[in-house]
Amino acid sequence: MANPVEGKSRSTSLPIRSSEDVVTVRQRVRAGAIEEGLKLVDQTKIITAASELARNTLIYGNGGTVLIEPVANGSRRGVRLTFEDRGPGIADIELAMKDGYTTGGGLGLGLSGAKRLSNEFEIWSKPGEGTRVTITRWR
Amino acid sequence: MDRIPILKLGDFLLVTVQVDMHDRLAMNLQDDLTEKIVDSHARGVLIDISALDIVDSFIGRMLGNIATMSRILDAETVVVGMRPAVAITLVELGLSLPGVRTALNVERGMDLLRANVAREMSPIIYRDDREDSGEPG
Numbered sequence: 001m002a003n004p005v006e007g008k009s010r011s012t013s014l015p016i017r018s019s020e021d022v023v024t025v026r027q028r029v030r031a032g033a034i035e036e037g038l039k040l041v042d043q044t045k046i047i048t049a050a051s052e053l054a055r056n057t058l059i060y061g062n063g064g065t066v067l068i069e070p071v072a073n074g075s076r077r078g079v080r081l082t083f084e085d086r087g088p089g090i091a092d093i094e095l096a097m098k099d100g101y102t103t104g105g106g107l108g109l110g111l112s113g114a115k116r117l118s119n120e121f122e123i124w125s126k127p128g129e130g131t132r133v134t135i136t137r138w139r
Numbered sequence: 140m141d142r143i144p145i146l147k148l149g150d151f152l153l154v155t156v157q158v159d160m161h162d163r164l165a166m167n168l169q170d171d172l173t174e175k176i177v178d179s180h181a182r183g184v185l186i187d188i189s190a191l192d193i194v195d196s197f198i199g200r201m202l203g204n205i206a207t208m209s210r211i212l213d214a215e216t217v218v219v220g221m222r223p224a225v226a227i228t229l230v231e232l233g234l235s236l237p238g239v240r241t242a243l244n245v246e247r248g249m250d251l252l253r254a255n256v257a258r259e260m261s262p263i264i265y266r267d268d269r270e271d272s273g274e275p276g
Contacts, residue, residue: 019162026159026193044193044224048232051195055162099233109196113232 010035011069016057016083025054025066029081032068036077037139046079046137049114053083053133056110060103061085061131071136078119078138083131090125097123143168145175151183151252152176152214153245157190165201172205176212183252184209187245189220199234206239215255216240219248 012032014025029050033043050066057064064085071080090096097115102108111133115121118135125131143164146153152175154168172184186202188194194202206216217240221229229236242248 023159023161030192041224041227044222044228045231048193048195048228051193051197052232055195055197107196107200107234109233113196113234116231116233117228 011067013065013067015063015065016054016085017063019055019058022051022054022058026051028068029079032070032079033137036070036079038079038137039139042137042139045117046081046135049117049135049137050081052110052114053081053135056133057083057085057087057131059106060090061087063087064130073138076138078136080134080136083133085132086130089127089129089131090123091127093123093125141167142171145171147175147179147181148185148249150181150256151185151249152179152181153185153187155187155190159191160198162197165198169201169204169208173208173212176209176214181214182256183214184216185245185248185252186216186218187220187248188218188225189222189244191225192222194221194225194229194234196232196234199229199232199236202239203236210238215252217242217248217251219243219245 012028014028015021016025026047030043030047033046038046054066057066062085064083064087067082069080071078095101097111099112100108114135119138120136122134123131141164143154143156152172154172175181176184184205186205202218209216219242221241240251242251
């Protein structure tokens with residue numbers, strides 16, 4: 001289990017309302033990943049996953065937020081990202097997780113790719129209420 | 140910055156991506172490049188992504204689109220300078236950039252484009268060169 005790091009206010013919440021915000025999310029995730037000591041390849045993976053999920057939040061969720069948190073499990077450290085929107089939600093999550101499935105004209109690699117690039121992946125969605133995706137990458 | 144500069148180098152166009160591109164900037168580049176290929180009669184396009192620390196599915200799709208569109212306009216595209224961590228991540232993301240030629244750096248990419256133009260322009264001379272190559276002198 002991953003626990004938020006206590007006693008430090010290094011969590012960051014960012015809005016995702018424009019494609020410029022997606023760039024800001026990438027930059028802040030990179031800063032967080034470096035701070036937690038992730039190796040270059042792991043940094044690259046979580047930044048790429050963040051980029052995919054932030055774009056999903058923007059395009060499919062009509063915008064939302066991301067919470068960037070340092071996490072610890074014993075001596076292990078990592079970064080956890082929670083993307084949240086109050087958009088239309090996903091009716092069939094299993095279908096949405098399939099490679100190549102898209103409703104928006106993209107490549108359909110966003111969700112499935114982000115899952116492959118993360119150590120932990122969790123998705124919650126309810127039609128009419130919104131979507132929340134949480135990913136963690138460990139050092 | 141709303142536009143990424145496109146430089147003309149002889150028969151080729153060189154694009155050096157030096158900023159973290161937001162999606163609209165990537166779309167602009169796609170449009171600008173196709174126009175510039177036609178205007179400049181370029182035979183090849185080099186896209187240097189050595190400054191990019193990620194390539195996600197959007198940028199990957201843009202690179203694929205540019206390669207396809209330039210080929211239709213009779214210009215070859217070579218993507219150069221991809222960082223190792225970016226390549227590893229792209230594969231895991233599920234993107235293999237089909238139809239996109241790559242080279243390690245600008246120099247090798249340029250060699251590839253030159254060889255491509257030489258082959259297209261004079262197939263007979265090209266064949267002669269190969270036959271001659273074994274002989275002294």
